[in-house]
Amino acid sequence: MSNDAYLAAYPALAERLPGQDLAWLQQFRQSGLQAFAAHGFPTLRDEEWRYTNLAALSKTQFAPTALQTAADDLLAEYRVADAALLVLVNGHFVPALSDLADLPAGVTVLSLAQALQQQAAKVADYLGKAVAETEHSLVAFNNAWFADGLWLEVAAKQVLSKPLQILHLVTESTALAATRQLVVVNQQAEAEIIETFVGNVDSYFTACVNECFVEQNAGLTWYKLQAEASKAQHFGGTYAKQARDSRFSHHNFAFGSLLARSDVHSDLDIASECSLNGLYLAAQRQHIDNHTRINHLKPHGISREFYKGVLDQKARAVFQGRVVVAEDAQKTDSEMNNRNLLLSSDAEIDTKPQLEIYADDVKCSHGVTVGQLEEKSLFYLQSRGIDEEAARHVLTFAFANEMVDKVENSSLKALLLKQLLARFSGIEF
Amino acid sequence: MLSIKNLHASVGDKPILKGLTLDIAPGEVHAIMGPNGAGKSTLSHVLSGKSGYTVTEGSVTYNGKDLLEMAPEIRAREGVFLAFQYPVEIPGVSNIYLLKAALNAMRKHKGLPEVDAMDFLTLVKDKVKLLQMDEKFLYRAVNEGFSGGEKKRNEILQAAVLEPNLCILDETDSGLDIDALRIVSEGVNSLRAANRSFLMITHYQRLLDYIKPDVVHVLADGRIVKSGGPELALELEEKGYSWVEGQV
Numbered sequence: 001m002s003n004d005a006y007l008a009a010y011p012a013l014a015e016r017l018p019g020q021d022l023a024w025l026q027q028f029r030q031s032g033l034q035a036f037a038a039h040g041f042p043t044l045r046d047e048e049w050r051y052t053n054l055a056a057l058s059k060t061q062f063a064p065t066a067l068q069t070a071a072d073d074l075l076a077e078y079r080v081a082d083a084a085l086l087v088l089v090n091g092h093f094v095p096a097l098s099d100l101a102d103l104p105a106g107v108t109v110l111s112l113a114q115a116l117q118q119q120a121a122k123v124a125d126y127l128g129k130a131v132a133e134t135e136h137s138l139v140a141f142n143n144a145w146f147a148d149g150l151w152l153e154v155a156a157k158q159v160l161s162k163p164l165q166i167l168h169l170v171t172e173s174t175a176l177a178a179t180r181q182l183v184v185v186n187q188q189a190e191a192e193i194i195e196t197f198v199g200n201v202d203s204y205f206t207a208c209v210n211e212c213f214v215e216q217n218a219g220l221t222w223y224k225l226q227a228e229a230s231k232a233q234h235f236g237g238t239y240a241k242q243a244r245d246s247r248f249s250h251h252n253f254a255f256g257s258l259l260a261r262s263d264v265h266s267d268l269d270i271a272s273e274c275s276l277n278g279l280y281l282a283a284q285r286q287h288i289d290n291h292t293r294i295n296h297l298k299p300h301g302i303s304r305e306f307y308k309g310v311l312d313q314k315a316r317a318v319f320q321g322r323v324v325v326a327e328d329a330q331k332t333d334s335e336m337n338n339r340n341l342l343l344s345s346d347a348e349i350d351t352k353p354q355l356e357i358y359a360d361d362v363k364c365s366h367g368v369t370v371g372q373l374e375e376k377s378l379f380y381l382q383s384r385g386i387d388e389e390a391a392r393h394v395l396t397f398a399f400a401n402e403m404v405d406k407v408e409n410s411s412l413k414a415l416l417l418k419q420l421l422a423r424f425s426g427i428e429f
Numbered sequence: 430m431l432s433i434k435n436l437h438a439s440v441g442d443k444p445i446l447k448g449l450t451l452d453i454a455p456g457e458v459h460a461i462m463g464p465n466g467a468g469k470s471t472l473s474h475v476l477s478g479k480s481g482y483t484v485t486e487g488s489v490t491y492n493g494k495d496l497l498e499m500a501p502e503i504r505a506r507e508g509v510f511l512a513f514q515y516p517v518e519i520p521g522v523s524n525i526y527l528l529k530a531a532l533n534a535m536r537k538h539k540g541l542p543e544v545d546a547m548d549f550l551t552l553v554k555d556k557v558k559l560l561q562m563d564e565k566f567l568y569r570a571v572n573e574g575f576s577g578g579e580k581k582r583n584e585i586l587q588a589a590v591l592e593p594n595l596c597i598l599d600e601t602d603s604g605l606d607i608d609a610l611r612i613v614s615e616g617v618n619s620l621r622a623a624n625r626s627f628l629m630i631t632h633y634q635r636l637l638d639y640i641k642p643d644v645v646h647v648l649a650d651g652r653i654v655k656s657g658g659p660e661l662a663l664e665l666e667e668k669g670y671s672w673v674e675g676q677v
Binding site: 374375376377379380381382383384385386387388390394395397398399401402 | 477478479480500501502504505506510511513516517519520521522527530531534535538570587591
């Protein structure tokens with residue numbers, strides 16, 4: 001099996017993709033298609049993919065669908081209160097399921113298909129500018145295959161009064177949901193986005209690329225909750241370009257899917273700040289790969305990265321955290337941490353922090369730990385009357401909850417807490 | 430209350446306790462003193478059920494039941510409390526959560542319903558005052574970033590909330606300055622009751638100035654080599670442990 005089936009199906013699909021009349025877009029898609037044709041899906045031979053096997057993507061042919069079957073229970077469960085809701089079903093924006101009535105002032109929301117009709121020149125200014133098809137062939141794939149997505153733009157100096165929740169829902173078996181989100185936060189504006197991935201069918205493939213442009217002195221907080229169905233394949237990349245004095249904070253909660261790869265990259269201009277937090281929980285045969293890259297391109301940037309993972313049974317996780325400090329990026333201040341808790345001797349973590357420093361006056365550190373629950377902590381709880389299983393749950397919960405605690409949005413925090421507690425029977429917090 | 434008969438215990442192949450016998454009646458306070466390596470901590474660990482020790486001979490009967498047969502959490506629910514020599518830090522778990530979970534575990538064991546939230550808060554705040562602690566302590570992670578004195582006070586706070594029948598204090602006085610020692614001792618003294626017994630393990634006689642024991646035992650080389658009243662502690666202080674070690 002190869003990727004030929006995808007390529008063979010492409011011409012028929014291409015006719016239905018938005019922006020048919022835009023020559024520049026056709027060229028963009030063709031270029032992505034060719035890059036994908038040349039490389040196929042990434043394989044273990046690619047350095048940045050050496051621990052993550054994507055063979056399943058070639059074994060099943062995931063196909064786009066225009067069906068928009070809803071799943072009310074999932075929408076209700078994952079809807080975050082006090083946020084404007086934007087729902088994409090099987091990769092297409094569905095206004096009827098969204099709640100646009102009380103969008104906060106200062107934000108423009110369009111489906112990407114709409115944006116290509118109404119403001120193609122603007123889309124052209126941003127599409128492919130935060131991540132190139134050469135990043136890897138899943139980005140190239142998305143360039144060619146994306147069928148819809150969102151255009152979100154926050155006007156200069158506007159501080160959004162409520163968050164925007166982007167809820168990706170897949171309801172068709174073997175569906176391919178390929179979307180592209182373009183998020184522009186203009187100068188001195190501030191926005192919060194909650195991105196949620198869920199599905200109610202067995203096997204499907206999410207291929208999502210977000211490009212974020214955080215302009216001068218603007219701020220963007222991005223929460224991602226990946227709670228895909230248990231046999232789903234998930235690729236989600238968020239690529240940010242931060243202008244001078246901007247702030248980008250990303251919180252990455254990876255709980256679901258069979259196989260997930262998440263990219264979070266940011267390029268930092270002068271005195272911009274970036275904070276990346278993550279929590280991955282994997283059990284059974286789940287595989288979760290988190291790939292982050294922070295590019296300090298200019299002086300005085302600050303970056304903080306903290307990822308935690310809990311792995312049980314035969315689960316496997318990958319953490320690749322790369323921080324690059326360019327020659328020009330003097331006075332960079334960067335910290336990276338990755339902590340892992342292994343609950344089973346069959347679980348595996350491949351963790352690889354990488355610091356590449358080309359400047360000579362910087363403060364950079366990184367640390368990694370991999371461990372098990374401590375016997376002395378378990379005994380301490382037992383000596384207070386708590387049985388061993390509950391003690392294990394309490395300690396594991398406490399380890400993971402540190403990341404949930406960092407979430408400032410209280411509605412989202414409650415949702416995350418519920419998800420977390422559902423995994424640990426018999427404890428109440 | 431507690432009856433230890435000819436207790437032998439080892440760590441790996443190394444015998445530590447070598448025939449220890451001790452009886453504690455309800456309401457009594459017993460102090461066990463002894464040099465480093467005598468087996469003091471091993472005794473507290475064996476009584477509380479910590480893994481890593483093998484009992485090779487002897488028995489421990491607690492309120493008529495075989496204590497050694499019980500899992501650590503069952504011992505706790507039956508009213509055995511160990512104040513740790515080195516209390517463990519548990520990041521992410523607040524004191525108040527631990528207190529409530531522990532108290533409810535005891536109550537469930539006794540067939541009582543869960544404690545009412547308001548009653549619980551009132552109870553805990555009372556005890557916090559008793560130990561002269563700040564209420565903010567309750568919402569901090571268990572022992573995380575606490576000073577030595579705060580950790581020991583926190584142990585006594587737990588005892589005060591859980592109201593055990595047998596309280597084992599494992600070197601609770603070690604490392605405390607005189608003010609902290611006074612507060613901890615007042616806490617312990619306030620817990621003394623006709624149906625509650627104490628086993629205080631200590632290296633220093635000073636503790637006994639603050640908590641008056643009924644009986645003082647000297648532990649050396651895994652056995653009790655001498656027992657007496659409070660005056661024994663003073664004699665020990667004066668003559669040093671070499672005095673009793675010479676008698677083994």
